[in-house]
Amino acid sequence: MLELKNVHTSYGRIQALKGISIQVFPGEIVAMIGANGAGKSTTLMATSGVLPIDSGEIFYKGRAIHGTPPEKLPPMGLCQVPEGRRIFPRLTVDENLALGAFYRRDRTEIEADFETVYGLFPILKDRRRQHGGTLSGGEQQMLAIGRALMSRPQVLLLDEPSLGLAPLIVQKIFDIINDINTTRGTTILLVEQNANLALQTARRGYVLETGRIIMEDRADALMHNPEIRKAYLGE
Ligand code: ATP
Secondary structure, eight states, X not given: OEEEEEEEEEETTEEEEEEEEEEEOTTOEXXXXXXXXXXXXXXXXXXXXXXXXXXXXXXXXXXXXTTOOGGXXXXXXXXXXXXXXXXXXXXXHHHHHHHHTTTOOOHHHHHHHHXXXXXXXHHHHHTTTSBGGGSOHHHHHHHHHHHHHTTOOSEEEEEOTTTTOOHHHHHHHHHHHHHHHHHHXXXXXXXXXXXHHHHHHOSXXXXXXXXXXXXXXXXXXXXXXXXXXXXXXXX
């Protein structure tokens, strides 16, 4: 579904990605773990076209997408939920969700998707006329995921969905992430600081360190790897 080949990216003179290669197969949840500043968010931003790459290649369903303007990717089925949610605080919940379907013209199906998203997140339905900025952190994360679902993604890039949220809410959000993957078959590339949570959720994982991949394996193997346990799982 998705492949990054030897991707390099920089912020001015800071080289953030130094040759990242990742493969994500249809229907998988793949996690990227690593310390602060390892390059996880940068990898997602490069994939979604928000950040230009210096060299390397990015393929989505076999088609090269590096250099494609970011707004062209959701209509193709590739959608990012950015770190820190980035919902529109002065727009209502309804309006935020509608923006996720900005390019679609199939009104009846859009209406059906509103109901699906409100079915997944009933709290958002209760708050549908409320401004996004007045929602709690967890509700904003739900709204950001809901907005992405309104584009009917085939691949979802999720950046730190647990960031700043209480454990109970995090669990709820991860249950829904799993549900989206199993019931819709949506492929997910997940970035998480919380390596435990990420590896419990994912099938495979990549470990990033200072812009490079230092290890890749099945998630359960990474979880049992003593080096990973020591460095990332708090042992
Ligand atoms: P975190 O979980 O803290 O977001 P991360 O693994 O997602 O970590 P990135 O945010 O991708 O890491 O950062 C990778 C590197 O790029 C870091 O060295 C960071 O300081 C640098 N960087 C990120 N954003 C910028 C920016 N806008 N300008 C300059 N350097 C940046």
